[in-house]
Amino acid sequence: MYRFKSIWIIVIIVLVQSCTDPLSVFDQNKPVPNHNWAYVNRVRYNVKIDDPSIPYNIYFNLRVTGGYKYSNIFVLFFESGVNNSTVKTRHEFKLASPDGEWLGSGSGNLYSYQLPLLIGHKFPATGVYHFEVEQNMRDNPLHEVSDIGLRVEKMK
Secondary structure: OOHHHHHHHHHHHHHHHOOOOOOEEEEEEEOOOEEEEOOOEEEEEEEEEOOOOEEEEEEEEEEOOOOOOEEEEEEEEEEEEEOOEEEEEEEEOOOEEEOEEEEEEEEEEEEEEEEEEEEEEOOOOOOEEEEEEEEEEOOOOOOOOEEEEEEEEEEE
16 A cells, blocks of 8 residues: 555656746746736746856736736836846737737636747846836726736746
8 A cells, every 4th residue: 555655656746747847947926916006016036047058038927807908018127136236128018909809818807928028038147136027007006917927938
């Protein structure tokens, strides 16, 4: 009986490890309280980079409800490195086509997006990098934003 349980545990561990994405360095989403994203509620992430010799892709993960009233979103993206200098960039992302059809993948009343922030980005050194995302729309708070996330992956 003990040997049977051990075999199953090993099989489960192998399956879980085979399901993980080998290119992913960091992939985390955070819920937006009450689906209202205010300017002061920057979403923060710390990402450890072990190999600065390879390029990385950095994505902004976003989930909005069907009640989101815009076809786009503007965000400010902040990156602070090991030398404590901060780079701020403003991005606009299209979320719906001109006819109002959502461009993200839908599940019920939620629409998910993985939007490119930096492609082929080279980090200058190993260490922990700090990222922040701030909404930059006219509405404050911005309604019907469900989740905000960040994905960092090794470039293929």
